[in-house]
Amino acid sequence: MLRIHFTGADLARTSVASRPDPLWETVLSLRMLQHRTGNPAADAWGRAVLARRPEGLRTLLPLVRPFGYFPDFLTPSDGSPDIEHGLDALAATPARHLRGDLAVLAAGGPLPAWTEDLAAGRPEALRGLAGALRGYHAAAVAPLEQTMRTTVRAEYAAQAKAAAESGIEGVLSGLGPGMRWRPPVLEVQYPVDQELHLNGRGLLLVPTLFRARTPVSLLDPELPPVLTYPARRTVSPDGSADRKLVPLIGRTRTEILHHTSEASRSTSELARLVGMSQASVSHHTAVLRAAGLISSARHRNSVLHTATSLGSLLLRG
Template identity: 35%
Template sequence: MHRIHFTADDLARVRVAPTLGPMAETLFSLYALRGRAEETMFGAWRRRVRGGIDSRFAVLAAITPARPPSFDMALLAGRGRDLAENAETFLASPRKAVRAELDFYAGHHGRVPAALAGIVDTLTARREVLSTVEAYHRGAVGPHWRGIRAHLDAERAQRGTVLLDRGVDGLLSSLHPSIRWSPPILHVDSSQFDADFPLNGRGLLLVSSFFLRFPAVMYEPGNPADCILIYPAALGVDHAASIWTGGPTTRALANLLGRTRASVLTAIADGVNTTGALARRLDVSSAAISQHTAVLREAGLITTRRHHSSVLHHSTHAGRALLDRHDTPRPAA
């Protein structure tokens, strides 16, 4: 069990991010690739990716062994907008930080794998590890990254709605069945080891993950107060299928509604439900979003309601049917 200890200052400094970036999700995907759980959502992806992996990718097994903890390359790579930014951060990681991660790894597994042994002192060794991860990303995650990122953006928007409706207590109480909020302590089920994380006023960053299907606490060894909680994003079979296939009706919808308006309707169905969030996701102005939502609302494809100072959009049954979505919209709480 991991226990994250909050003070009043920490509660005021809870933040939510959609993702740590493509490198973190690529590394997290190795857990989903190895496992057999949630086969209906990941089975086809697993079979395709496993078929393209050969002995050159043995380093991936060293980074994420069958028994945790892993070598926390995601933490060393930091948050990034794209893989290149993550890669640059990893290559520039201080020797002390890399050594601390390897010592932590060896403390739980008994040794440092040969594939990782040289990365503390040798930039060439880091580049070799990075090259393998990048090659794996291109085959396993890169082709789906746009859809994955959109899903994680929608997850963050959903958590924002929970925060508006139910406050920090509601947010921390609804992250995942394996996470239990018993103020002032957040309990996180873990098979790794028993640990306490006093935040000491620094607050907590909550980050969703598409591939990691169990919660995890990330932190620098020796600095447990500066930790990050990774929690699994809500994911249904239809959501996963649309990401692997790219959505069967995307082109038809664009022809029918126009590309931007089809994207607005899809984003709303995914849970991105404020005008500002839609504008950021689609990189258009809020005024343009308002025009598109007005048309969609008049056509009966979305509904709009005001919640305090925010305007929230939700897809209707007709809108979801047009998207070939047979699920109901995810509840806000």
């Protein structure tokens, strides 16, 4: 069990990420790749990735095992907007952190000889690791970028609504299976016992497309506190529905359909989520409504849009 201890200051500083973290998604996808999920779409994605033999995969698998610990330095907490920023942050990891993380990993099984250079912080080893992450990400994760962004945006919008209605404790109370808010402690089902005292730093909640068996945090309590958890959407990790829909109705309308399948959305809310003007969103919703994919109804001073049964079926591929 992981127990995360909050103070009043921590509640005020807790937030939800509004965009995918490329390195967290990369590492979690590596873990998913190594076991059956029971989800046909996710397992099909895994088979396709393994068939492609992406560059860097053999280097990364000893660091990200199917279960248990993986090094904290693989997921630097800098809010990286893209993979390159994340890799720059990884390359700046102090040697003492590299050495400490790899010592923890080695306790669970032997490591390849090249990790000795990594533990010493040698630049060529760090460059090799960055290259492996870059190559694997390009082949296995980057093709799902739009799906990841849509997924995390929808989760962020849902949590923003929960926070507006019930405060941050409302968010903590509804994070999903395996997590229970018992003020002032968030209890998380976890493979080991761990206590995390936030001490006024707050917690960054990071929704992810790729699902670990349990939510994941960092081991080092001195690092900025992070908790990843599966975004509560039914988007296939293989992105198959999006690949079929985008050529048919366009990327923006696909995004709007995703958002309206999660909850009824106002025009202004959709404009914020997809990053365009309300006038442009109104045009797209009119097209979707005419096709029978969404319905629209006036509520007070807003028009709320909701995916129809047909729209939801299309999203499921």
